[in-house]
Amino acid sequence: MPGDAGATIKEIAQRANVSVATVSRVLNNSANVRPAVRDRVLAIVNEIGYEPDPIARSLRTQATFTVGFIIRDLVDTVFSTMAQGVDNVLRQQNYTLLLSTSSHDPERDAHQLATLRSRRVDGFILAISEESSPALIAEVRKTSKPIVLLDREMEGTATDAVLTDYLSGTRDAITYLKSLGHRRIGYIGGALTIRPGRERLRAFTLAMREAGLEPRESDTFVGSFLQDFGAESCARLLDQADPPTALLAAGNQIGVGVLQALRERGARVPDDLSLICLDDVDLFRHGNPPVTVISRPFERIGELAANRLLERIRNADQVEHQQIFVPTTLVIRESCQAVSA
Amino acid sequence: MPGDAGATIKEIAQRANVSVATVSRVLNNSANVRPAVRDRVLAIVNEIGYEPDPIARSLRTQATFTVGFIIRDLVDTVFSTMAQGVDNVLRQQNYTLLLSTSSHDPERDAHQLATLRSRRVDGFILAISEESSPALIAEVRKTSKPIVLLDREMEGTATDAVLTDYLSGTRDAITYLKSLGHRRIGYIGGALTIRPGRERLRAFTLAMREAGLEPRESDTFVGSFLQDFGAESCARLLDQADPPTALLAAGNQIGVGVLQALRERGARVPDDLSLICLDDVDLFRHGNPPVTVISRPFERIGELAANRLLERIRNADQVEHQQIFVPTTLVIRESCQAVSA
DNA sequence: CTGTTAGCGCATTCAA
DNA sequence: TTGAATGCGCTAACAG
Numbered sequence: 001m002p003g004d005a006g007a008t009i010k011e012i013a014q015r016a017n018v019s020v021a022t023v024s025r026v027l028n029n030s031a032n033v034r035p036a037v038r039d040r041v042l043a044i045v046n047e048i049g050y051e052p053d054p055i056a057r058s059l060r061t062q063a064t065f066t067v068g069f070i071i072r073d074l075v076d077t078v079f080s081t082m083a084q085g086v087d088n089v090l091r092q093q094n095y096t097l098l099l100s101t102s103s104h105d106p107e108r109d110a111h112q113l114a115t116l117r118s119r120r121v122d123g124f125i126l127a128i129s130e131e132s133s134p135a136l137i138a139e140v141r142k143t144s145k146p147i148v149l150l151d152r153e154m155e156g157t158a159t160d161a162v163l164t165d166y167l168s169g170t171r172d173a174i175t176y177l178k179s180l181g182h183r184r185i186g187y188i189g190g191a192l193t194i195r196p197g198r199e200r201l202r203a204f205t206l207a208m209r210e211a212g213l214e215p216r217e218s219d220t221f222v223g224s225f226l227q228d229f230g231a232e233s234c235a236r237l238l239d240q241a242d243p244p245t246a247l248l249a250a251g252n253q254i255g256v257g258v259l260q261a262l263r264e265r266g267a268r269v270p271d272d273l274s275l276i277c278l279d280d281v282d283l284f285r286h287g288n289p290p291v292t293v294i295s296r297p298f299e300r301i302g303e304l305a306a307n308r309l310l311e312r313i314r315n316a317d318q319v320e321h322q323q324i325f326v327p328t329t330l331v332i333r334e335s336c337q338a339v340s341a
Numbered sequence: 342m343p344g345d346a347g348a349t350i351k352e353i354a355q356r357a358n359v360s361v362a363t364v365s366r367v368l369n370n371s372a373n374v375r376p377a378v379r380d381r382v383l384a385i386v387n388e389i390g391y392e393p394d395p396i397a398r399s400l401r402t403q404a405t406f407t408v409g410f411i412i413r414d415l416v417d418t419v420f421s422t423m424a425q426g427v428d429n430v431l432r433q434q435n436y437t438l439l440l441s442t443s444s445h446d447p448e449r450d451a452h453q454l455a456t457l458r459s460r461r462v463d464g465f466i467l468a469i470s471e472e473s474s475p476a477l478i479a480e481v482r483k484t485s486k487p488i489v490l491l492d493r494e495m496e497g498t499a500t501d502a503v504l505t506d507y508l509s510g511t512r513d514a515i516t517y518l519k520s521l522g523h524r525r526i527g528y529i530g531g532a533l534t535i536r537p538g539r540e541r542l543r544a545f546t547l548a549m550r551e552a553g554l555e556p557r558e559s560d561t562f563v564g565s566f567l568q569d570f571g572a573e574s575c576a577r578l579l580d581q582a583d584p585p586t587a588l589l590a591a592g593n594q595i596g597v598g599v600l601q602a603l604r605e606r607g608a609r610v611p612d613d614l615s616l617i618c619l620d621d622v623d624l625f626r627h628g629n630p631p632v633t634v635i636s637r638p639f640e641r642i643g644e645l646a647a648n649r650l651l652e653r654i655r656n657a658d659q660v661e662h663q664q665i666f667v668p669t670t671l672v673i674r675e676s677c678q679a680v681s682a
Numbered sequence: 683c684t685g686t687t688a689g690c691g692c693a694t695t696c697a698a
Numbered sequence: 699t700t701g702a703a704t705g706c707g708c709t710a711a712c713a714g
Contacts, residue, residue: 021686084416118394288630349692359700
């Protein structure tokens with residue numbers, strides 16, 4: 001009897017001897033309903049465990065109480081933890097999360113965005129894989145629903161964003177390394193086609209100069225955020241006749257690759273190379289040695305994005321688009337040491 | 342003009358000089374429609390980029406092309422990677438994933454299940470945090486939609502399941518340790534209230550006996566899957582006057598806790614303790630030393646579950662409930678060594 | 683304060 | 699092969 005289909009507003013109305021309109025009113029505790037009637041209806045609702053059909057409701061109201069979230073993948077802890085943050089607030093606010101991954105493919109980003117749009121989600125949180133994909137930008141423009149970008153920037157689109165301030169933590173990292181006597185500091189980072197790639201490099205360069213150090217072109221590698229790139233770049237870095245004494249791996253998978261490369265050639269951290277990684281994940285936190293990292297609160301970032309989105313959904317007439325900045329911090333562990341020479 | 346709302350079937354009908362019924366027919370390529378008419382309609386559909394409203398469609402058909410997935414959290418790589426697997430197949434089949442976490446709380450499991458049910462998802466994939474929660478069981482029973490359990494068992498519920506065969510890998514692990522000369526092998530595992538807790542312990546015990554070894558009660562710790570429990574148990578294990586020479590950490594977070602405890606007391610792997618962990622995550626794969634693990638294909642498991650669910654959704658009249666078993670394998674790395682004595 | 687009515691966009695029965 | 703009419707379950711005018 002208590003199958004999925006459930007009772008309808010009509011049955012409640014009959015049982016309570018009122019019209020469906022009245023039932024609807026008490027259900028949406030709107031307008032004026034005589035308390036006696038209200039209670040009577042509510043009693044019946046509870047009795048038969050009535051639940052309004054959100055589909056029918058959505059058809060009428062054009063609101064679905066759902067949020068679409070697109071990320072490149074769920075395997076990377078950084079993204080899945082952000083997703084956890086998003087879910088934390090959505091769940092608490094009775095929104096449902098429609099999650100979908102794009103496999104680092106901007107075409108898929110666009111396609112998933114279209115799909116979620118057709119599903120009439122009330123808003124989007126996007127951590128797309130390519131900021132300047134025309135298909136994607138077109139798709140974003142088609143959407144009239146609010147969008148919050150996660151550490152991304154898209155020119156000419158009306159979006160809010162939660163952005164990481166990489167400079168704060170990077171500056172501390174460079175200062176720290178300098179205090180240990182390091183002068184040559186290498187850098188391995190991802191593609192400049194998304195904000196993290198650009199901004200991390202910019203932060204590094206700026207922090208170096210502020211510290212009176214000039215980053216060398218031969219010590220900085222910019223390519224992809226993937227592990228392989230980290231490994232290759234690290235190998236090339238160390239192949240130099242006179243390699244740097246310290247390295248900033250600007251991406252957690254890059255860091256994994258670096259560790260792998262180091263291990264393969266029997267180089268030891270921090271004895272042979274001082275290492276700082278960006279993004280604090282299990283491997284760095286609990287590794288041997290534990291790796292000093294530039295850290296940011298992934299889960300919190302997801303929560304901020306979700307909160308921002310819900311605010312805008314509820315307050316659609318806002319004009320100003322917000323950018324929320326999240327600072328990074330240096331967490332010192334045991335992967336750096338003073339230069340001996 | 343190309344807002345979210347979009348055109349309706351009615352507009353198409355007018356433009357094509359046919360009835361809405363006919364448009365609906367070509368859209369669902371059903372029944373008999375004269376080719377000429379069909380082409381005319383399709384042309385207009387393409388021209389104005391019409392997309393049917395899934396909400397309205399769902400209201401009518403009672404199908405939503407959505408799947409609800411409930412897991413305890415997205416932070417643990419094991420779960421988020423399974424979620425990736427689920428998404429892989431759903432996305433490819435034009436289903437949308439409604440994801441929701443329960444924070445290890447069976448009440449929340451039940452609540453989220455109710456929420457997703459009320460959203461009329463076409464089916465569920467569940468990795469709940471407590472198999473015998475009455476609220477949860479009640480909620481599961483209320484559902485007429487198909488359910489696939491992820492490494493869980495619920496008595497008296499009509500569900501399919503994708504189950505891990507822990508014995509295969511565990512047997513190899515014990516055999517391997519025995520071949521290295523180990524006789525005393527410790528075990529740390531999670532609560533017996535969910536299948537992984539029970540089944541891993543059973544596999545361990547069985548494998549030990551098959552190897553002619555008797556697990557000692559003082560060497561086996563069963564409590565929770567969390568890191569803290571792993572750390573505490575490991576400490577207590579090593580506090581023994583004559584501790585075991587090898588340890589099976591039956592859970593990835595437990596393994597993290599073990600590593601942490603080991604590190605804190607300056608114990609080295611594998612010199613002071615041979616270690617095998619269950620579930621292959623970054624920290625073990627790329628740690629120093631890399632940890633020998635019992636491994637299973639997380640992403641594949643998610644895919645299997647999703648495929649199974651879609652099959653059942655499309656073929657609702659199946660009677661037999663399937664259990665799909667996924668084997669585990671031993672991946673030997675560098676965390677075990679032969680006993681010296 | 684409450685009931686009647688219309689319609690959200692679509693699929694589907696029944697006639698034609 | 700096609701069209702007219704009905705209703706999925708609900709909300710929102712509009713009357714009363």
